[in-house]
Amino acid sequence: MPKTQSAQLSMTGKQKAILIVLLGAQFMFAVDFSILTVALPKIGSDLGFGLDSLQWVSTAFALTAAGFMLLFGRIGDLVGRKKLFLIGMALLTVSSLVGGLATSPELMIAARVAQGLATAVVTPSGMALITTSFEEGPLRTKALGLNGALLSLGFAGGAVLGGVLTDLLSWRYDFFINVPVGVALFFAATAVIKESVSEDRPKLDVPGSITVTAGLLAFVYGITGAEREGWGSPQTWGTLLVAAVLLISFYVIELRAAAPLAPVRILKANSVKFGNLGGLITFSMESALSFLLTLYLQQVLHLNPFQTGLMFGFLGLGAFLGGTFASKILARTGSKGGMVLGLAVQGVMTGVLFLLGENKTMGIAAVLVTTFVGGFGHVLAIVSYTVISTSGIEDSEQGLATGLAAMTQQIGFTLGIPVMSAIAASQYGVLKNGVASKAGVLDGTTFAILVDGLVVIAGALVIAVLLRSANSSTSAPVRAASDEEEPSLTAAH
Known part of the structure; x- marks a missing residue:
């Protein structure tokens, strides 16, 4: 490799320190998203939640995280991304302490609302700090690849960690674990990250x-x-x-x-539209797959929650490898090619699980292999969508672009499970005392898994066709109709 090219792929010590802090924060938030999954029943019994109100422990977080993501992404452009990042880390640390000490449902919900707000503040500002710290090209792709790997590893590992902490100590440590990590990341960010803010600061x-x-x-x-x-x-x-x-x-x-808040020229840009479409598909369908496989593993194969969590460790391993090699793959395929490839792999590996049956050995083997390979494709799609949806956008608007990308991620997590759950329920057959039979659960989950895989494959085809057409038709810069000096946006290649 020529020295100049090798240099382009090497990070400085300062860049490595910045990336460690930012990726540490993103990993922490990814773990938080799933760490309470196993602990919810115990939280409900200890704090006195009713069956009809326990879901608010998850809903309160999802509402605020997704609802405020775009707003805080844009505010970061205007007031400073480092400043918002530090505010969000402080809020997460305090709210985690409150959640761990909660003695009533009301205090728990308040803590989860605050954690959701912290997620809405830190996620887009952290992503924007990554994209503004690394120029568009191989280094940024490498950084985003590591980010995608740790996100997926955090989502997969959060449930396992939550199960271990809940079983060995208490569900309260699912919250307390954030406190020392949050404090360390806050002071590390103060020391190594420099402020990043748009030079042009219009009113909100x-x-x-x-x-x-x-x-x-x-x-x-x-x-x-x-x-x-x-x-x-x-x-x-x-x-x-x-x-x-x-x-x-x-x-x-x-x-x-x-x-x-969000200039229409950015919302209509080909790279933003199709990048976020790919992100929505990969996140919503992968979260739905995890839900459906949990039903299959526990209600058909009769694994316990801890064993189920360990099964998803292979998905996390595949995801980590996908993020590690994503920059090299995208260097050959381009970001669009990487997204199409990633979605295709995820879709095929999901769809073949339609063949799952009641044989425990075969079922476990099939899930381990397909989630490993599918996780690799999933993260390749994540990295590609992030690169596409943030490429060609001025640094002054990276908070908006990463806010849109992060919002897509949160909505994808929220959307996939209820949609695929309804599709699965349509195939459960006759319920006895409101409960589906083992055969009914198998029929419902495998049918929904097939639909899930087909949706992902259809998304890959749509992006392959329309992103190519859009790229060819938007080779000229996209400009605001009222201002010929607006920054140009070009579709990612």
Whole structure:
């Protein structure tokens, strides 16, 4: 390799220190997303949650994390990404301490709301600090690859860690573990990260901020409500209708705003549209697959929660390897080719699980192999979508771009499970005392898994065709209609 090319792929000591801090924070938040999964029943019994209210431990987090993600991403552009990152880390540390000490449902919900807000603050600012610390090219792709690997490893490992801490100590340590880590990352970030802020600081678009945040909150509430009330509930569809009206209103406001929260030229950019479409598909369908496989492993093969968590360790290993090698693969295929390849691998490995049966040995072997390979493809798609959706965008608007990408991630996690759960339930057959038979669960989960795989493969085909067409048609810079000096956006190649 020529020396100049080798140098381009080497990070300075300062860049490595920055990346360790930022990836440490992203990994921490990924673990937090799933660490309480196994502990929820114990939390409910200890704090006095009813069966109808326990889901708010998860919903409160998802609502605030997804609802405020875009807003805080844009605020980071205006007031400083490092400043927001530090505020978010401090909020997470304090709220985790409160959650661990909680003695009532109300205090627990308040802590989870604060943790969700901390996620909405840190995730886009952390991603923006990565993209602004590494110029567009091989080093940024390598950094984003490691980020994707640790995200998936954190999601997969969080449930295992939560199960171990809950069994050996207490569910309270699922919260307490964040405190020393959060303190260490806060002071490390203070020392090694320099401030990153847009030179042009327009006033915050208040009408746009209100409508998009309220719209996203309503959308996530409607989706999570489908799990509680069902898809046929008037409340579910009423909330989703309100969300649609608010989000359409947001788009209209952005068309007319002098200093929009999310400039329409960015929302309409080919790279942003199709990059985030790929991200939505890979995140929503992978989270749904994890849910469906949990049902299969526990209710069909009769594994316990801890054994189920260990099964997903292979997915985490495949994901870690996918992130490690993503930069080398994208150097050969391009980011679009990487996304199509990643989605195709994820889709095929998911779809073949339609053949799962009641044989325990065969079932375990099939899940281990397919989740390992599928996890590799999943993270390749994650890295590709992040590269595509943040490429060609000025540093001054990286907070917005990474906020959109992070919001896509959170909505994907929220959307996949209730949709695929409803599809699985449609095949359960006759219920006895509200419970499906073992054969019914097998039929339902395998059918939903097949649909899941087909959705991912269809997404790969759509992106392969439309992103190529969009790239060829948008080779010229995309400019704001009212300002010929706006930064250009080009689709990622």
